[in-house]
Amino acid sequence: MSVAERPQLSHLRALESEAIHVMREVAAEFERPVLLFSGGKDSIVLLRLAEKAFRPAPFPFPLMHVDTGHNFPEAIAFRDRRVAELKERLIVASVQESIDSGRAVEEVGPRASRNRLQTVTLLDAIAEHSFDAAFGGARRDEERARAKERMLSFRDDFGQWDPKNQRPELWNLYNGRIRKGEHVRVFPLSNWTELDVWEYIDAEQLEVPSIYFAHEREVFERDGMLYAWREGAELIEGETVFTEMVRYRTVGDMSCTGGVRSRASTLQEVVTEIAATRITERGETRADDRVSEAAMEDRKKAGYF
Amino acid sequence: MTLDLLRFTTAGSVDDGKSTLIGRLLYDTKQVFEDQLDHVAQASERRGGEGSLDLALLTDGLRAEREQGITIDVAYRYFATLKRRFIIADCPGHQQYTRNMVTGASTADLSVILLDARKGVLEQSKRHAFISALLGIPHLVVAVNKMDLMGYSQERFEELVAEFGGFADKLAGAHARHAGVMRDISYIPISALEGDNVVERGENMGWYEGPPLLRLLEDVEVAYDHPYDVPARFPVQWVIRPAQGSDYRGYAGQVASGAFRVGEEVVILPAGQRSTIAAIDAYGGELPEALAPMSVTIRLADDVDISRGETICHAEQAPTVARELEADICWMTDAPLRPGGRYLLKQTATTVTAIVDELRDHVDVHTLDRSEPPAELALNDIGRVKLRTSAPLVFDSYPDNRRTGSFILIDEASNNTVGAGMIAAA
Numbered sequence A: 001m002s003v004a005e006r007p008q009l010s011h012l013r014a015l016e017s018e019a020i021h022v023m024r025e026v027a028a029e030f031e032r033p034v035l036l037f038s039g040g041k042d043s044i045v046l047l048r049l050a051e052k053a054f055r056p057a058p059f060p061f062p063l064m065h066v067d068t069g070h071n072f073p074e075a076i077a078f079r080d081r082r083v084a085e086l087k088e089r090l091i092v093a094s095v096q097e098s099i100d101s102g103r104a105v106e107e108v109g110p111r112a113s114r115n116r117l118q119t120v121t122l123l124d125a126i127a128e129h130s131f132d133a134a135f136g137g138a139r140r141d142e143e144r145a146r147a148k149e150r151m152l153s154f155r156d157d158f159g160q161w162d163p164k165n166q167r168p169e170l171w172n173l174y175n176g177r178i179r180k181g182e183h184v185r186v187f188p189l190s191n192w193t194e195l196d197v198w199e200y201i202d203a204e205q206l207e208v209p210s211i212y213f214a215h216e217r218e219v220f221e222r223d224g225m226l227y228a229w230r231e232g233a234e235l236i237e238g239e240t241v242f243t244e245m246v247r248y249r250t251v252g253d254m255s256c257t258g259g260v261r262s263r264a265s266t267l268q269e270v271v272t273e274i275a276a277t278r279i280t281e282r283g284e285t286r287a288d289d290r291v292s293e294a295a296m297e298d299r300k301k302a303g304y305f
Numbered sequence B: 001m002t003l004d005l006l007r008f009t010t011a012g013s014v015d016d017g018k019s020t021l022i023g024r025l026l027y028d029t030k031q032v033f034e035d036q037l038d039h040v041a042q043a044s045e046r047r048g049g050e051g052s053l054d055l056a057l058l059t060d061g062l063r064a065e066r067e068q069g070i071t072i073d074v075a076y077r078y079f080a081t082l083k084r085r086f087i088i089a090d091c092p093g094h095q096q097y098t099r100n101m102v103t104g105a106s107t108a109d110l111s112v113i114l115l116d117a118r119k120g121v122l123e124q125s126k127r128h129a130f131i132s133a134l135l136g137i138p139h140l141v142v143a144v145n146k147m148d149l150m151g152y153s154q155e156r157f158e159e160l161v162a163e164f165g166g167f168a169d170k171l172a173g174a175h176a177r178h179a180g181v182m183r184d185i186s187y188i189p190i191s192a193l194e195g196d197n198v199v200e201r202g203e204n205m206g207w208y209e210g211p212p213l214l215r216l217l218e219d220v221e222v223a224y225d226h227p228y229d230v231p232a233r234f235p236v237q238w239v240i241r242p243a244q245g246s247d248y249r250g251y252a253g254q255v256a257s258g259a260f261r262v263g264e265e266v267v268i269l270p271a272g273q274r275s276t277i278a279a280i281d282a283y284g285g286e287l288p289e290a291l292a293p294m295s296v297t298i299r300l301a302d303d304v305d306i307s308r309g310e311t312i313c314h315a316e317q318a319p320t321v322a323r324e325l326e327a328d329i330c331w332m333t334d335a336p337l338r339p340g341g342r343y344l345l346k347q348t349a350t351t352v353t354a355i356v357d358e359l360r361d362h363v364d365v366h367t368l369d370r371s372e373p374p375a376e377l378a379l380n381d382i383g384r385v386k387l388r389t390s391a392p393l394v395f396d397s398y399p400d401n402r403r404t405g406s407f408i409l410i411d412e413a414s415n416n417t418v419g420a421g422m423i424a425a426a
C-alpha cells in the first residue's frame, strides 16, 4: 500500500485509545472504582475519556473531590457545573472535616499548606466508601518520581506506595488483583505530557476553569512565584500584595499553587505558550515539590495522589 | 497507518552510557526545562562533577537509585520532535533485572542497545538482543557508544558490527520463529557525551553514511503501519447497556489488530455465534471502520449474548481456540515455576486458571542453547512451558500477534504478576 493511502492516527488519538482501554479494564475488574475530579485540567480530560469509554450509559463509578477548603472559587463553580451537566454523582471529601475531627493537624505559619493533609482525607474517604480503585490524572512527565509509576499503581492497606516493589506491567495486560483493604491508583494519562493535555483540550473543545487563562489578580511574590492573595493568607516581612496578569498551570490548593505572568487568554494561546515554555509545570507552580529533592517521592510513598 | 507515536526501549550494561544518551536526546531536542537543568547542575556539583553538566542525571528517578547510583526499574521518558512523539522505556542494565527488560520491551516497537566501543559485545548486550527478539520488537538499533574514546575509528566500529552481526545471525537461526518478527538491525557509531550521531551528525565520523539516531527514530515504521494486512481481532472488554428503557447494547474494546468495517460478517469466539457489524460507535458519532489500536464500541445486527473476554473476528481468518498451549515464559518472582503449578492467566480481557503441565526447556540467553527439560524456572529464567487452562482461550501465536499472543501469570496467594508468556506457534 502506498504511503498516501495509509490511514492516520495521531499520537493524541493513540494516547486517548490507550487511556480508554485502561478505564474499561478497571471498570470491569474492580468492584468499587472512583474517579478523582478536582476541576483541574487533567481530571477534566479524564471525564471526557470516561464519556468516551462508557456513554451512552452512566459512568460505572462516582466522582470524588478532595476539597482542601482553600480552592479557587472559579474551580469549585466549574466543578459543580460540569458534574451537573454530566448527571453523575459527586462525593466531596473535606480536609476541613479531617481537621475538625482531629484526623489531621493544620500546619501553621505563613508557609502553611493543606496539601499534605489531603492524603489523610483521601485515604479516609477511600476506606469509608470501600473504594478499590481510584482514577487520577497524574502524568509520568510531571515529576521525576512519577516516571516509574505504573498505570495501575498498587497501594497497601496503609495506602502506601513502594517504588521498589511494584508489579511489572506487561503489554496492555493489567493485573487488577488485590486483597480487601488494598486499592490501586489508576493513571490513564500516564503517557501524556502537559502539552498533550492542552492539545487534547483544544481538539475536544473542553471547557476549563477561567483561572487557566490570563486574568488580573491580586498576588504576592514568594520564592519567585506569584501566589494568589486570599483572605487570611499570612505575608512574610517584605512581601506586598499587587495586581498582575497571571494564569495558573495547575488548580491545586490556593495556598501553594503559584501563577505565572501570562497574556494567554484563549486555548490556542495557552497551547502556544506551553509549547514554547521552558520550565516544567511542577517546578514553576508547586511550592510543595520545592521543599527537597525527594519531596514528591516521600509524599507518594505516604499515599498522596 | 502512520502513527506519529513511537515507543522504544533502551538497554545497556551499567556505564555503557545509556543515561547520558537519553539525556542527550532530551537535551538536543530541547525537551529539558530550565528548572530541570538547574537541578542537574546543582546535583552535578554536589557530586563533585567539575562544574560540567552530567546529562545522565536528567534521567535519574528515585531516591534509592540516586543513593546507589544505578537504575533499578523501568522508567518512562517523553520527548517530541516536529515529526513524532516518543515514549522511552528506560530499562536497567544489570544482571538481576531481566524482568524489567522484558517489561520495557513488551510495549516497544524499537529497541536501542548500547555497546561501549571499548568493551565490545558483552554477555548483557546479547541478552538484550535476545529479549528484544523474543518480545517481538521489529526494529533493533545497535548504538556503538564512546566512539570518542576510540578515536572515532571506523575499523573498530566495523569490528563490532561484524561481531554483533554474528550473534544476530545465530539469533535468527536458533529462533527461526522470531526471524520474521525482527525485521531489521541498524548500527550507528555515536558519542553520547559529545553528541555525534545522536541528534546531529557531528564532524568526527564522516565515514559513516547512515542517519543519526534521532532521524532513524523519526522515520522507522511502527507496528500499526499495515492494519489491512493482518487478521482483525477485537477482544470485548465491557458491555455497554444503559438503564432500562433503552435497547442499546454495545461491545466496548480496543481493536487489537487489523480493521473492522460496518456491514462485515463476524464470528464471536470461543462460542462461535455469527453476526454482522451494525455500527461502530465512537463518542460523538459513528465510524465506517475501526483500525488498531482504536478504542471503539461495536454494535451487532443480531441479538447475540456476548460477554467480556470474547473476541470478535472475521470467520475466514479466525484465531486458535484451545485449552492447551505452549509458550515461552519469562519468570519474574523468587519462588520458582514448577510442573503442577497453578496460576491465574490473563490474556486479552480473559482471566482463567492455568496449570503447568510440563517444562519443555530452558534458554541460555547468552548462547541461545535450549536445554533438556529443567526441573524448574527460577527468577529471570526464560523457558518453554506447556499449559492447560480451565476454559478455552482465543489466541494467536506471539510472532503473529503481540496483543492476542501474550499473557501474564498471576500468583493467587500474593496477587503478584509472576510470569510473562508468549504463545508459541503450533
Ligand SMILES: Nc1nc2c(ncn2[C@@H]2O[C@H](COP(=O)(O)OP(=O)(O)O)[C@@H](O)[C@H]2O)c(=O)[nH]1
Residues within 6 Å of the ligand: B012, B013, B014, B015, B016, B017, B018, B019, B020, B021, B056, B145, B146, B147, B148, B149, B190, B191, B192, B193, B194
Ligand atoms: N567519553 C565518553 N564517555 C561517555 C560517553 N557516554 C557516556 N560516557 C560516560 O560514561 C559514564 C557512564 O555513563 P552513564 O550514562 O551514567 O551510563 P549508564 O550506566 O549506562 O546509564 C559517565 O561517566 C559518562 O559521562 C561517550 O560517548 N563518551
